[in-house]
Amino acid sequence: xxxxxxxxxxxxxxxxxxxxxxxxxxxxxxxxxxxxxxxxxxxxxxxxxxxxxxxxxxxxxxxxxxxxxxxxxxxxxxxxxxxxxxxxxxxxxxxxxxxxxxxxxxxxxxxxxxxxxxxxxxxxxxxxxxxxxxxxxxxxxxxxxxxxxxxxxxxxxxxxxxxxxxxxxxxxxxxxxxxxxxxxxxxxxxxxxxxxxxxxxxxxxxxxxxxxxxxxxxxxxxxxxxxxxxxxxxxxxxxxxxxxxxxxxxxxxxxxxxxxxxxxxxxxxxxxxxxxxxxxxxxxxxxxxxxxxxxxxxxxxxxxxxxxxxxxxxxxxxxxxxxxxxxxxx
Amino acid sequence: xxxxxxxxxxxxxxxxxxxxxxxxxxxxxxxxxxxxxxxxxxxxxxxxxxxxxxxxxxxxxxxxxxxxxxxxxxxxxxxxxxxxxxxxxxxxxxxxxxxxxxxxxxxxxxxxxxxxxxxxxxxxxxxxxxxxxxxxxxxxxxxxxxxxxxxxxxxxxxxxxxxxxxxxxxxxxxxxxxxxxxxxxxxxxxxxxxxxxxxxxxxxxxxxxxxxxxxxxxxxxxxxxxxxxxxxxxxxxxxxxxxxxxxxxxxxxxxxxxxxxxxxxxxxxxxxxxxxxxxxxxxxxxxxxxxxxxxxxxxxxxxxxxxxxxxxxxxxxxxxxxxxxxxxxx
Numbered sequence: 024x025x026x027x028x029x030x031x032x033x034x035x036x037x038x039x040x041x042x043x044x045x046x047x048x049x050x051x052x053x054x055x056x057x058x059x060x061x062x063x064x065x066x067x068x069x070x071x072x073x074x075x076x077x078x079x080x081x082x083x084x085x086x087x088x089x090x091x092x093x094x095x096x097x098x099x100x101x102x103x104x105x106x107x108x109x110x111x112x113x114x115x116x117x118x119x120x121x122x123x124x125x126x127x128x129x130x131x132x133x134x135x136x137x138x139x140x141x142x143x144x145x146x147x148x149x150x151x152x153x154x155x156x157x158x159x160x161x162x163x164x165x166x167x168x169x170x171x172x173x174x175x176x177x178x179x180x181x182x183x184x185x186x187x188x189x190x191x192x193x194x195x196x197x198x199x200x201x202x203x204x205x206x207x208x209x210x211x212x213x214x215x216x217x218x219x220x221x222x223x224x225x226x227x228x229x230x231x232x233x234x235x236x237x238x239x240x241x242x243x244x245x246x247x248x249x250x251x252x253x254x255x256x257x258x259x260x261x262x263x264x265x266x267x268x269x270x271x272x273x274x275x276x277x278x279x280x281x282x283x284x285x286x287x288x289x290x291x292x293x294x295x296x297x298x299x300x301x302x303x304x305x306x307x308x309x310x311x312x313x314x315x316x317x318x319x320x321x322x323x324x325x326x327x328x329x330x331x332x333x334x335x336x337x338x339x340x341x342x343x344x345x346x347x348x349x350x351x352x353x
Numbered sequence: 354x355x356x357x358x359x360x361x362x363x364x365x366x367x368x369x370x371x372x373x374x375x376x377x378x379x380x381x382x383x384x385x386x387x388x389x390x391x392x393x394x395x396x397x398x399x400x401x402x403x404x405x406x407x408x409x410x411x412x413x414x415x416x417x418x419x420x421x422x423x424x425x426x427x428x429x430x431x432x433x434x435x436x437x438x439x440x441x442x443x444x445x446x447x448x449x450x451x452x453x454x455x456x457x458x459x460x461x462x463x464x465x466x467x468x469x470x471x472x473x474x475x476x477x478x479x480x481x482x483x484x485x486x487x488x489x490x491x492x493x494x495x496x497x498x499x500x501x502x503x504x505x506x507x508x509x510x511x512x513x514x515x516x517x518x519x520x521x522x523x524x525x526x527x528x529x530x531x532x533x534x535x536x537x538x539x540x541x542x543x544x545x546x547x548x549x550x551x552x553x554x555x556x557x558x559x560x561x562x563x564x565x566x567x568x569x570x571x572x573x574x575x576x577x578x579x580x581x582x583x584x585x586x587x588x589x590x591x592x593x594x595x596x597x598x599x600x601x602x603x604x605x606x607x608x609x610x611x612x613x614x615x616x617x618x619x620x621x622x623x624x625x626x627x628x629x630x631x632x633x634x635x636x637x638x639x640x641x642x643x644x645x646x647x648x649x650x651x652x653x654x655x656x657x658x659x660x661x662x663x664x665x666x667x668x669x670x671x672x673x674x675x676x677x678x679x680x681x682x683x
Contacts (some may be wrong), residue, residue: 065457095427101450105475107457116446119453120431127395127437145435 031239033088036078038232041337058162058242080146158213162189198275202282231262259348261303264289361569363418366408368562371667388492388572410476488543492519528605532612561592589678591633594619
């Protein structure tokens with residue numbers, strides 16, 4: 024069975040570990056979000072790709088969910104001693120090596136997809152990990168700028184706004200200020216990375232893990248051609264809600280959902296993807312009452328436990344997603 | 354008193370620490386060798402500048418003479434795990450931070466002289482540290498290439514040769530094979546860094562510390578205009594022999610002296626610099642018998658202890674050098 028998974032960072036990576044356990048013989052291709060990528064200290068950092076790679080390759084810091092296990096921070100301390108920031112992004116020494124290798128390869132002319140393949144040669148994640156694009160897409164978030172001047176013609180009394188890099192919004196500001204818009208800058212000019220459209224066209228099942236629907240899966244879908252390829256693939260597309268009850272299972276997905284006018288509920292996220300894209304949707308058992316609402320929107324829905332407490336629980340979620348896909352197919 | 358010192362790595366840096374102690378009120382400008390610079394892992398590494406900066410700034414690994422104290426090697430281990438080399442160049446985590454900052458600044462368009470000034474803002478070495486040039490000069494060493502093919506027209510039976518980067522010769526091969534030539538590639542096109550010629554023209558004394566006469570001081574003198582500026586400065590130029598007895602005090606200077614046809618003796622090195630450049634020369638007391646030979650070459654010479662066993666001994670050496678300069682001046 025050929026499974027294609029659109030993945031962000033921690034949620035996607037943990038789901039994939041469960042999926043590998045539930046479908047050990049499946050041929051899994053992961054299309055990873057690169058909108059979170061950022062240049063720090065002159066190095067190209069790909070947080071979501073690395074989280075998938077480290078998690079599936081056994082190098083992840085388990086409790087934290089991102090970064091490397093057994094990490095040290097000598098480089099970061101020294102950079103701070105030089106007065107070189109930002110200090111709010113926690114790069115450890117082991118992690119730095121990944122970014123050094125990546126940056127060196129990109130400097131030598133290799134596209135990100137080739138670099139990712141080379142890094143995975145070490146980590147052996149057991150999936151084919153593809154960046155969504157080799158082109159530069161940077162997710163920017165529009166926030167209030169109390170110190171700024173309102174644009175000419177702006178409504179009276181409306182504060183000035185500014186765009187910040189997604190990582191600045193997410194990591195430095197911890198999503199503590201309202202996000203007025205989320206813009207994948209460069210997406211209109213980007214092309215899917217080699218293999219992305221082919222993997223989608225050849226898939227038996229396409230899965231949206233409980234990743235962030237806006238800044239992770241939404242950004243992947245913003246790469247021209249990807250959404251259409253999924254809609255045209257003619258195979259079941261099933262997703263798992265990242266919202267349980269009225270809050271994200273982890274992270275701050277609610278903050279960016281508000282920016283795109285989507286309520287922070289499992290049903291609202293399903294409607295946001297829409298029946299033109301999504302065939303099946305899993306909500307948590309606490310949201311069982313919303314199953315009818317989702318099905319009324321033309322999306323087959325089941326309520327099952329959706330807390331990724333350990334690999335076994337996650338594998339059961341993945342198995343339920345594959346079972347739902349077979350129901351859709353039948 | 355304005356002192357200009359031409360410095361390589363360990364020997365120059367340790368001498369400078371003694372000079373600062375002997376002449377605490379002097380205004381010292383160091384012209385540092387950059388011919389040893391190398392790009393590793395996509396990062397620009399300046400071993401000699403960093404050795405001076407770390408030594409005078411209190412960050413040096415004292416026993417080793419290069420690299421940082423309290424160093425760790427997580428980045429290097431990880432790079433090796435990715436199969437990315439070379440492994441023979443020992444970059445520690447703290448040291449990596451320096452190269453990351455430098456590479457980022459150079460990528461942003463700053464010349465090496467501005468980068469060095471920025472790095473020194475942290476280390477406060479107590480001297481003005483200038484790279485000899487902002488242009489790229491790479492010292493290459495010509496060695497035998499048993500696996501290679503002799504160039505067409507080469508003398509029969511003469512093995513093929515190849516040029517390797519100085520660091521490959523010095524660090525990887527540990528100068529264990531004959532060096533047939535030492536070539537500062539790019540020197541003919543290089544210009545002295547901003548401030549270099551001005552410092553020389555404004556100096557009261559110019560000092561050649563016991564650095565390598567070929568690959569350190571020799572490379573600095575190979576930057577067009579530097580040798581002439583020193584000869585024309587009209588102030589005492591004094592040096593300290595890096596050779597004591599018939600061997601280098603440290604390092605492998607004898608290997609590269611052979612490549613330029615200079616005997617490994619204190620007197621031969623003085624004659625190599627020549628009376629057109631050098632006014633005074635200190636040899637170690639064990640070489641007292643060569644004083645007459647040096648003076649016969651037109652260079653004032655004294656025999657004093659030249660082992661930099663500690664800062665006090667080094668300060669006495671520096672004081673002797675300054676005293677010799679005053680004798681020359683008078």
